[in-house]
Amino acid sequence: MTIQDLVDNQRVKIEINWGSQTYRIDSTVVGHHGENILLKPYVFHGNEIRVHENARNFVFNIYTMDPVTNHRVGWNDVELKSVDYKGVHYYICKSKTYLLYAQDQERRGDLRMRINLPGAVTDLESGLRTNVRVMDVSSRGIAFRAPVSKEISKINIKVAFSDMIEDQEFDLDLPARIVRIVPNEDDVLYGCQLRSTSEDLLLYMFLRQSAERK
CATH class of the missing domain: 2.30.110.10 (Electron Transport, Fmn-binding Protein; Chain A)
Structure with a gap:
């Protein structure tokens, strides 16, 4: 065949x-x-x-x-x-x-995609919402920058951002926990581990990378 x-x-x-x-x-x-x-x-x-x-x-x-x-x-x-x-x-x-059909396939490193978009982080413990800058995302993690004056819980947060790709709007709400904090002079960089990976996120990553390579 x-x-x-x-x-x-x-x-x-x-x-x-x-x-x-x-x-x-x-x-x-x-x-x-x-x-x-x-x-x-x-x-x-x-x-x-x-x-x-x-x-x-x-x-x-x-x-x-x-x-x-x-x-x-x-x-x-x-x-x-x-x-x-x-x-x-x-x-x-x-x-x-x-x-x-062969089920076993070679695994490669997780792909981190730089996006640099405005977003918001909700501290699910206190309900506090903070405007942030989402720097990059992968299928397993996400990183954002927040003002120095804002204190964000490390335990239970939700990172939200929106993007438009070829007339298709994506509104992503990603549950995560903070695993790395890097203080800077003007802001704080937070590295997070995603609690789950949605099909919407995978499709968003595919379409954005595809559009960037046109």
Whole structure:
């Protein structure tokens, strides 16, 4: 079975890997164009998610069920990008390599993304809300700067910030705990460990990095 053997309406899963993180989305084969297959784009909060040609540092894998063997099979490191064909948006996908699905994958270092955006931190012990500057975020942590005059709990906080990427608005509320405090002359840098990683955060990181590399 090659990737060109996928048939219309066949369900596939698109796996996006970067750093040590993986994000998976469902899609469907909607047609063929030469040696390429056309996939239905992913819709998030009513908006189609675009995959740019220059989305480097990302590895795309495609998985599906082989209807003959009923085994899960996959194609690693495929070419994937958004295209407009006859006025309709698609993901166009191409691969020359056929591989059985392999669960074990090489792990790489966690990717920290600099954002430098205004935000707010809520101390969940006291309810105190402080305006801060969110400096960077990863799937496991977040860092922000706060005024020297503000004292923030180390135990239980929530870091909130908003961003707009290609007409898609993200409002993120990230539960965290402070693990590092670095006093400076004008402010204090707080390094935090996230208590959980949401799919919204992973999708935000993917889209922001993809947009920055256009």
